[in-house]
Amino acid sequence: MTVATALGSIRAVLPVIIVGAGPTGLALALALAGHDVPSVVLDGSDGPPAARPARSVVLAPDVARWAALPGAHRESAVWSGWRTVRRGRTAEHLTFGADQAPRHLPQHVLEATLRDAVARHELVRLARGHRLTDFEQRGADVLAHSVLRPTDGRREEARQWRGGFLVGCDGARSTVRKLLGVPFPGRTAVERYAVAALRAPLPRPGEAALHRGARTGEVTLRPLTEERWRLDWPLPPDEGLVTPEALLSRVEDTLAELAAGDAGGESAARGEGTPAYQLLDTGVHVCHQRLARAWRVDRAFLAGDAAHLLGALGTQQVTEGLRDAENLAWRLAIASHLGANDALLDGYQQERRGAVGRRLRGVDQALPLVRGRGGLAGRLPGRGRGRLALLSDGHLGRGTLGEAPVYGGATTRRGTADGTGTPRVGAPVGDVPVTALDGARARLRDRLGGPLLLVLTAPGARVWDARHWLSAGLMPELAAFAETLDVPAELLVTEEYPGAGAHTVLLVRPDGHLAAWLPGAHTGALREAVRHLRGTTAITPAEPTGGR
Template identity: 30%
Template sequence: MSTDPLPGAWPGAPVLVLGAGPVGQTTALLLARWGVPTIMVDQRPHRDPVGSKAICQQRDVLDVWEAVGAGRQIADEGVTWTTARTFYRDDELFSYDFAEPGRPAFPPFVNISQTRTEEILDERIAAEPLVDLRWGHQVVAIDQDATGVTVQLADGGQLRGSYLVVCGGARCDELRSLLGVSFDGHSFDDRFLICDIRTDLPTWATERRFYFDPEWNPGRQVLIHPCPDDTFRIDWQVPADYDLDAEAASGALDARIRKIIGDRDYEIVWKSVYRFHSRVVDRMRLDRILIAGDAAHLVSPFGARGLNTGVFDAENAAWKIAYVGHGWAPEALLDTYHTERHAAACENLEVTTATMDFLVPPDEERTRRRTDILTRAASDPAARADVDSGRLSEPFWYVDSSLTTADPRRPFAGRPPRGQVPPAGPGVLLPDAPIVTPDGDHGRARAFARDGFLLLTGASTDATVVRAAAAAVPGPVYVLALDEIDPDGTLTTALGARPDEVWVLRPDAHIAAVLTEPAGDDITAALTRATGHHVTTQ
């Protein structure tokens, strides 16, 4: 089996991608895997490699980037951390490591600057003939009809595409206005000072540290992340009227930094002040237009759910556009882009808003409650569960999606404890593990799942029935026997798979169905459901 899908020629105009940030880059590269040409435009004159920006790349996102040849390089150049520590003043309240079902290809989190991530993705784009990247193109109008989307440019030119994916970033208010979508939500008054500092702190090089009310930032919080090249990203919560230029000029910024790192040499690589927002558009699909990443949703960065979520938007959009455009799925499949990814955005808003309410309590009652929780957490394990320093990024589980076939033997038990993942089942991302391919080579389970639909069969299932059902469905569908590809049982154990089951995997490596002793009609029904054939267009 190939490591890349091998579809026929794309039948229409290229897909347009607005915005050349990491979400736009990922979208274009993933579409290219499906044989879909793209024109990616950005209003900036060129790449602007300034600051660390989004630094924390989650394991499952690295898997997505590895599908386009970039994940391993990003992971190898980044700093790996596996432990999250939380402090209240001078006391460590708790720490936790991350669950690793199966045998993942990547560590739970890797820290690397967004700037470097973009450079690595640019290298992949330069090597991909199906991606046409154009700088210096400002969009002033967007129109669509039954066959495509037309984008008018400020220089008088225009572009025509079969579909459009808007990845214009947080500040694309004009694009949202052109599309007629709302962007409701909340903006927080407190600011956060961010400094990238190069210095020698070897004992902090492999862990994320979060401090509530430290003596060197009384009444507020500090977050410290290790980054490559002996650089540390430090985020201070600061008052709404904080003046970075004044603090730098007075020497107070130097004093602020030295309260953390002590009397050692350091260099400020980048500094900035941010105001955080919790906002989401009301619609992420408008006929042939999909909205992704920060253009669609903004969340506070505690938990690293911004860029990571945007990459999952990109993957969801890419395989669905490819399947519809190639004629393997009905147009209604694109409706599930909105329902799945809008639900993911809303969950992120819920999680990060709860974090911000804990970090910046909106009233005296919640301030007292927070103080009580933090005071008790040093000695009371039960109180630690209520300490919210940011639930770290995790995939959204499509358990309620119209594309998912429920399995009464594997009901979803809800959001697991932080650092954990739910048991494998319908809607959940496939645990990764090494496998042996049918031709005897070594591969990864998720890499094969991303080539199309994948059916994993148990030892007692009827392979003839499974293959006949797979052959009746349009588009790439592969069938692999678990006992042949998983000789040491790592993947089978991570799944909890039984010999009488068939596991149906979507092209984004999420589990679409687990079928027990299925007939051919059961398999066909699960595949047609997972490609949106039963979805009613909104």
């Protein structure tokens, strides 16, 4: 069911003007298309990015669906587990379930896949070669000015674009951010890494790892597909230029130590026992920390690198950009179809800027502890294990450095009191099996990106005959209720959801975050929660809405 079908007759919707065709901008265009909102993507780049295996991205489970698109899934490595090794001893070993595993793929593969998907979608126009020069906000619309850089030597061609909103996804040197006059404070080069991509038959294929060896020090190993790996070594702050010879020495020392079981003895000397390998790509990755002061100015927004920079200690910049796109898309869709309001649109900045800000503060607090700066690490009791845990958190999606954001702002409502073992309001939903009213079965995360989801917990649902659903229990009332909402909504059924009792209804946002959970019979309270979600009513979070 599309948004247009659910809303029936819809007034003409102006396109959203997206500036920048990196992962965030392209994902935003596709997410908007999933809500029947057209977009124009101004692509001022010189073309698709170069193939760089050493420039890869790790996508957390809540945004992993972008790596499952046709073209990307073949080169997307699903990690089987994680191992932390210190001087040959395993300090931590985790295995991942199917819905918990990060996905790792080269960034150019992700971007090429998104470009292909955008090119095939009738609601997205990719304006190649168009560079934004200025824009003006005029009440209910935005007028953007661009120039087309010709490739045949002719003069630049000026163009105007009219849209309902404008989103700057145009990178760290964002033109949109500069035109808005938004400051971009932060720190430069908080961490530097030597990076190598190679093909080698390393131990434990498919398993990512953090090794602290006797000779090589710290190295992170992250598997790609086809025996390819990305290796990262942190560089001391005072280390200068990394020469090709020095980087090759790091590669061979590390491979020799891994082959020797990280024994730390003479057998791990460089070149002795080094497995055969093919060096694919190298580089130096520099991590900056910056956070734009404002992410929304009237009808203009910032997202991705234009809004934030991070990456130190395993924090994932592209994952955060995709979260920006998903959080913003459904808000712009409601505003485009039904009219804008400040509570709805301000929620994007409140939630996403708050989440990234907490991540950056976590890095600031952890860096002195794990890198021994300022003398702090030397005074920490049990510092060895603490360092390893902090170095792993960003990769494993846990703690301040890695956990998926839990939103508690204006668009999140607690339907009942939260307690131990109850669904966590504001968090990404669990990926449980669900069944639609027509009998189609899927995973919950596969249904995201479209209408609001009303998920009813009904034990025994999978053995029901779908033909009888609409006449059973709460189903007639809830099915009729979903049709009366002023935003598109779809009713799904699951046998159980962690922490939720039978006949509970979960209200799931299009970006996959749990907005509320309520007793299924309390449709009045559910309607209020939907209104609150779209910012048209103010609700006190502590207001009771039903029994536990």
